[in-house]
Amino acid sequence: MSVPQFKCGAMIISVAVFIMPFAAAVSAEMPPANTGKAMSLAGPELKLQVSPDREMGAINPRVFGATLIAKNVSFREKTTDRASALRNLSESGLRLLRYPGGFVFSRKDTRECWSNFYWQDQIGQNKDGNPLNFYDLDTFLGFCESQRIEPLMQINVIGEPEQSVEDYVSYLTAASGPWALKRAANGHPKPYAIKIWELGNELHDENQGFKGDADGARAYAAKVNTLVPKLRRQAPGSEIMLPYINVQRPVSETGDKINLDSSAAFASTFLSELKVPVDFLDWHFYAANGWGTWKYVGTDVEWKHYYCWGTKFRECYAVIVDKIRSQYTMKPYPKLFVGEWSGDWTTDMFHGNAEAPRGSMEGRMASGIYLGDILLFLMRESVPSGFIGGACWHTACGGSQSLFWLKTNPLNAYNSNDASGLRPPVYWIFKLLSERRGETLVHSQLSGDNSVAAPKDGLYVDPEFKFQRVVECSTRSGDKLYIALLNKDANETVSVSIGIDSWPVLPEYGVHTVSANSYLDRNTPEKPDAIKIVSGTITKPDGASLSYKLPPNTLAVLEFTRKRNGW
Numbered sequence: 001m002s003v004p005q006f007k008c009g010a011m012i013i014s015v016a017v018f019i020m021p022f023a024a025a026v027s028a029e030m031p032p033a034n035t036g037k038a039m040s041l042a043g044p045e046l047k048l049q050v051s052p053d054r055e056m057g058a059i060n061p062r063v064f065g066a067t068l069i070a071k072n073v074s075f076r077e078k079t080t081d082r083a084s085a086l087r088n089l090s091e092s093g094l095r096l097l098r099y100p101g102g103f104v105f106s107r108k109d110t111r112e113c114w115s116n117f118y119w120q121d122q123i124g125q126n127k128d129g130n131p132l133n134f135y136d137l138d139t140f141l142g143f144c145e146s147q148r149i150e151p152l153m154q155i156n157v158i159g160e161p162e163q164s165v166e167d168y169v170s171y172l173t174a175a176s177g178p179w180a181l182k183r184a185a186n187g188h189p190k191p192y193a194i195k196i197w198e199l200g201n202e203l204h205d206e207n208q209g210f211k212g213d214a215d216g217a218r219a220y221a222a223k224v225n226t227l228v229p230k231l232r233r234q235a236p237g238s239e240i241m242l243p244y245i246n247v248q249r250p251v252s253e254t255g256d257k258i259n260l261d262s263s264a265a266f267a268s269t270f271l272s273e274l275k276v277p278v279d280f281l282d283w284h285f286y287a288a289n290g291w292g293t294w295k296y297v298g299t300d301v302e303w304k305h306y307y308c309w310g311t312k313f314r315e316c317y318a319v320i321v322d323k324i325r326s327q328y329t330m331k332p333y334p335k336l337f338v339g340e341w342s343g344d345w346t347t348d349m350f351h352g353n354a355e356a357p358r359g360s361m362e363g364r365m366a367s368g369i370y371l372g373d374i375l376l377f378l379m380r381e382s383v384p385s386g387f388i389g390g391a392c393w394h395t396a397c398g399g400s401q402s403l404f405w406l407k408t409n410p411l412n413a414y415n416s417n418d419a420s421g422l423r424p425p426v427y428w429i430f431k432l433l434s435e436r437r438g439e440t441l442v443h444s445q446l447s448g449d450n451s452v453a454a455p456k457d458g459l460y461v462d463p464e465f466k467f468q469r470v471v472e473c474s475t476r477s478g479d480k481l482y483i484a485l486l487n488k489d490a491n492e493t494v495s496v497s498i499g500i501d502s503w504p505v506l507p508e509y510g511v512h513t514v515s516a517n518s519y520l521d522r523n524t525p526e527k528p529d530a531i532k533i534v535s536g537t538i539t540k541p542d543g544a545s546l547s548y549k550l551p552p553n554t555l556a557v558l559e560f561t562r563k564r565n566g567w
Contacts, residue, residue: 043493044448044449044494045449045497046446047447047498048446048447048472048474048496049501050474050481050483050503051444051502052474052476052481052501053502055440056442057383057441058439058440059382059437059438060382060383060390061434062390063378063379064094064096064391064434065095065096065098065152066098066393066394066395066396067101067339067393067395068098068099068396069102070122070134070135082131088404088421089147091431092404092430093433094149095149096150097140097150097151097392098339099140099151099154100122102201103208117154119137122135122137123136124136124138125139138186138188141172142188145192150196153194154201155168155198155199158203158209165231166234170234172191173191194235195237196238198339199224200242201339203242203243204216204217204244204245204263204266204267213266214265216266217266217273218269221273224242224276225276240278241281241337242274244267245267245283245320272329275329279389280334280335281336282338283316284339284340285313285341286340286342286344286345286394287370288346289302289361296458303488304452304453305454305458307366307369308454310370311467311468313341313377314377321336334389335388337389337390337391338390341392341393342395342401343361343362343371343426344367345399345400345401346359346360347400361519362401364519364520365516365522366519367401367425368424368425368428369425369555371429372429372555373471376486377471393426402424403426404421404424405421422525423528423529424522425531428532429555432514433484436482437473437484437557439476440476443474446471451466454467469487469488470494471485472484472485481500481505481559483498484555485556485558486556496547497546498546498547498558499546500560505561507539508540510537510559511559512533512557512559514531514533515553518553519553
């Protein structure tokens with residue numbers, strides 16, 4: 001009787017017909033407290049049917065973006081491991097970086113304030129040639145060019161003289177003239193290839209823009225109705241993004257209560273008053289696992305509470321899209337750009353609480369699973385028939401949920417100089433989904449018992465509410481088929497039976513995983529690579545059904561090759 005074979009390096013290992021994939025080495029230095037039953041090898045069974053020839057459209061690579069906070073001194077300090085930081089950025093799978101990231105609002109007297117953005121102070125600032133001095137515009141854009149990362153450039157529109165805005169665009173994009181000469185003197189004679197411009201940040205906030213009511217929305221619309229045509233004339237072919245909605249604390253209802261800091265009156269009035277076509281509306285979304293109470297920390301349902309935010313994300317998306325369709329007066333509709341999103345930032349918000357790093361799941365596998373859940377949704381909705389135009393994880397570095405860590409943060413011992421360059425699980429899951437996928441989404445359908453009950457009295461008060469245990473996304477490039485499977489269950493292994501319609505595949509296929517024994521596992525300075533991407537191949541025996549056992553706390557990407565005549 002033939003059995004499948006698994007290859008890893010030079011080794012070939014025989015395994016059972018119903019495949020239990022190899023497990024990544026994991027960190028168990030901090031076992032979960034009261035996290036439920038032990039992991040099970042026999043759990044729910046699902047069926048996945050994939051139709052590779054039913055193409056749903058091209059996936060927009062802009063969903064694999066991140067925010068880069070230009071004034072983050074981590075990049076400029078002499079203690080920073082520059083080689084490590086450059087390697088992390090270049091190997092991350094990033095396709096887009098938002099700059100200067102977040103606050104770019106009204107100018108104030110203190111030019112060095114981290115929340116102020118004076119573009120004139122950010123040119124000619126890298127005399128030493130530090131490749132990480134991204135405070136300098138030319139250094140940042142040169143890095144993007146070298147790594148084929150698209151820049152998303154923000155413009156300060158509140159308190160910024162119109163001539164200054166025009167000069168800023170000229171410095172970056174003009175082929176001739178005084179600002180083009182200035183750019184050449186700073187080392188870049190050719191104009192930068194900038195496509196997307198964002199006008200401000202969270203302009204529903206009076207501190208950054210306008211009052212968050214109907215009158216503020218009218219003033220905001222009047223401002224951009226004048227500015228957008230000027231920008232399009234100056235930079236033909238540009239794509240324009242406007243800040244729109246920011247999600248806040250949990251509210252289960254929909255309708256006018258759509259989980260936003262900007263009021264329903266602001267959101268609706270702005271859309272109706274906007275008289276110029278724009279390409280993107282910027283939506284920000286932050287999960288909230290703690291918010292000062294940490295009700296579920298250390299209980300057997302804390303992972304369930306955290307993952308409910310993935311469903312909340314989907315709900316808010318649906319309501320916002322409905323608002324755009326019903327109240328935006330022009331065609332085509334703008335896409336939603338998730339300009340800031342991340343796992344919980346409790347660490348940064350509640351500095352004085354010793355439980356804050358734990359409450360936010362900072363650096364733990366749970367935040368990686370959360371990231372994977374949303375990314376798979378964004379991939380699906382980024383095809384032309386969807387409403388997602390791109391997304392930026394907040395941040396690439398320099399925050400409690402950053403893709404990798406750079407410098408000392410006294411609030412969290414793991415975010416230290418000793419951990420400079422540490423790659424948390426969010427890094428590896430982001431990288432795997434960015435790099436191991438096809439360009440085209442194909443039709444797929446999961447069936448079976450695929451639900452987990454939400455904790456009572458949490459994000460959802462309805463005791464009947466459930467969320468998906470496993471999510472997937474199937475993509476194709478030519479003769480390659482990629483099936484991404486994410487198991488959000490902290491304890492149960494899920495058996496997935498895979499059917500591929502009219503698309504015979506070779507018996508040997510690749511398997512790439514990011515996995516951990518517990519949702520609380522993490523990489524540490526002592527074990528920096530405990531959780532990472534592990535790759536290998538599996539050989540299915542002739543005539544055997546294609547089945548895969550997906551462990552808890554795991555993202556797996558299965559990579560198949562189409563079998564052609566003569567193979």
